[in-house]
Amino acid sequence: MGDGRTRGKPLVLVASPFQGHMTPMLQLGSVLHSKGFSITIVHTKLNSPDPSNHPEFTFLPLFDNFLAIDASANFTKFCEVLNNNCKMQLQDHLTRKIKEGKEANDEMNQRITIIHDNIMYFVEEVASNLNLPSIVFRSSSASYMPAFLALPKLHAQGQLPVQDSMLQKLVPELYPLRYKDLPFNKTSTELAKEMFALAEHIRAPSAIIWNTIDFLEHSVLTKLRQHYKIPIFAIGPLNEMARGPSTSFLKEDTDCISWLDKQAPKSVIYVSLGSLATMNESELAETAWGLANSKQPFLWVVRPGSVNGSEWIEFLPEGFTEQVKGRGLVLKWAPQKEVLAHYAVGVFWSHCGWNSTLESISEGVPMICQPWMGDQCVNSRYLCYVWKVGLELENLERKVIANAIRRLLVDDEGKEMRQRAISMKEKAKYALCKGGSSFNSLNNLVEFILARF
Structure with missing residues (x-):
């Protein structure tokens, strides 16, 4: 467990309803709980995790009014509605929690740090309104980010959507990526603009946690630190750090x-x-x-x-x-x-x-x-x-x-x-062992959070 300074200090982790995002967020919760933090998992009713698998967490469901994720639907519209539906619920809950902390003279419950999935960008506004620090958690590769950040410029230059004749050509300044490797390379200009607007919602987190390993993506992480100018903690692979129960939404056939x-x-x-x-x-x-x-x-x-x-x-x-x-x-x-x-x-x-x-x-x-x-x-x-x-x-x-x-x-x-x-x-x-990059990065993250209490 933690070193005493973290014992019971509250972290609120806001997860998104996608399997590929929920799994590492729950793993992150387990890792931080092992460091002594008190963990609340905020999640949508859609694809909600099973609380019985994680008795060490508190779970807070948000009513999102979705029955399922339609993979063929407009992703940006889905995210927009999801964020709008959840925002006031989280703000009301945290406001109550802080008020109860003040009434009980419990300083700890007044000083919450929020860690949120990048898709749940509404959290940043809530954190700002309540004067709470927020940290973004990214469950994609770090190498994806420079490609995504380059998309508006490539669209403006008329290079997207990608023509078939360009698919195998290398993208200038994004080596080793070819045009066919770009995310959303066939996306229409109108939909692309919506996606870029969505990304603009995340503006001022105090730090970013990345589920990756330094040796895998060292040069990209160096560039991202220069770009964002905030601490970036590469603490993966979380699947190895957190050996807990299954987080799958689907029933696994263990036979x-x-x-x-x-x-x-x-x-x-x-x-x-x-x-x-x-x-x-x-x-x-x-x-x-x-x-x-x-x-x-x-x-x-x-x-x-x-x-x-x-x-x-x-x-x-x-x-x-x-x-x-x-x-x-x-x-x-x-x-x-x-x-x-x-x-x-x-x-x-x-x-x-x-x-x-x-x-x-x-x-x-x-x-x-x-x-x-x-x-x-x-x-x-x-x-x-x-x-x-x-x-x-x-x-x-x-x-x-x-x-x-x-x-x-x-x-x-x-x-x-x-x-x-x-x-x-x-x-x-080795990255997870004492002295390894992820081991050190996790300890640095804990110190960073404590410095904000």
């Missing part, structure tokens, strides 16, 4: 572990494209036959509804199940951290969300990269071109898929990539 137990070491490709990505029937068929034709064992996550209009796997091509019987397992959702840590898993075919990327790096598992949206294209480029522990899937075509799987599971190329991945795993572990 797959006993199936993995029967497979040879480093022989299985694990396929999971995250909690939001969707595909059509044709893409499902190409994926299925690519896995079948690779002749390698596979564990494939197909979410209900991940194929438009499907209940689950009724759109799998005829004859596929028979052809892969005994060699492949299709399931609705997997305990990903446990799967990636299993000795049988040799490759992770991923959408390259940042949590999945960090989890794969933490376990030394090379990746086949099929990014879908947001920061995923940036992450994929770094995995494949800079860190060299990933293979970009250029086309979702069965021959390309089967070839990529064999390259990484069977050929020497995969063995060399696995060696690099294991080396990165060791560096990530």
Whole structure:
């Protein structure tokens, strides 16, 4: 626990309803609780976490009036409504908490620090109104940020939306990114303007916490510190710092572990494209036959509804199940951290969300990269071109898929990539040890928060 100075001091963590954001926020809460802070998790009713998994936290639900996240809907409009619906509820709650602290002469409950997900930008206004310090938590890669910050200028120059002829060309001043790696590279000018306006809402946090590791993104973090001119604390990977219960919104099928137990070491490709990505029937068929034709064992996550209009796997091509019987397992959702840590898993075919990327790096598992949206294209480029522990899937075509799987599971190329991945795993572990970059950064964050009490 903490050193006594932190004991019971209140931190309010405001999470967003996206799986890729909620998971690291809960992990951050666990890490800070281990340092002695009292943690309140503020969350939306949509995709709310299970309080029974975290009895050490206080939970405060905000009524957001959403039933689900529609991945095809206008993201900026969703965020705008979400922030508008939650703002006064949080302000009223914190106002009451501070008033109760004053009446009880409890100085601690008057001096709250708020840490908020960058999507929940309304928090900054609430913190300003109540004269409370606010810290932004970013659950994306640091390398995504320079690309996002460059988008308004690229739009103004007429380089976005990206023309097909430009996709493979390098973006000036954003090496090693190509135009195809830019986030939202096909976004219309009108929607892009809305997104930039959204980003402008976050103006004056006192610091930024980033779920990353210094050795992975050192040069980018240096540039971001120069850009923001506030402290940036790189304290990842949080998935390794906080070994708590599952934070998944979907029910995990843990039976797959006993199936993995029967497979040879480093022989299985694990396929999971995250909690939001969707595909059509044709893409499902190409994926299925690519896995079948690779002749390698596979564990494939197909979410209900991940194929438009499907209940689950009724759109799998005829004859596929028979052809892969005994060699492949299709399931609705997997305990990903446990799967990636299993000795049988040799490759992770991923959408390259940042949590999945960090989890794969933490376990030394090379990746086949099929990014879908947001920061995923940036992450994929770094995995494949800079860190060299990933293979970009250029086309979702069965021959390309089967070839990529064999390259990484069977050929020497995969063995060399696995060696690099294991080396990165060791560096990530060292970062968390006493004297390591993330260990030091976490202690610096604690000191920073205490200095504001």
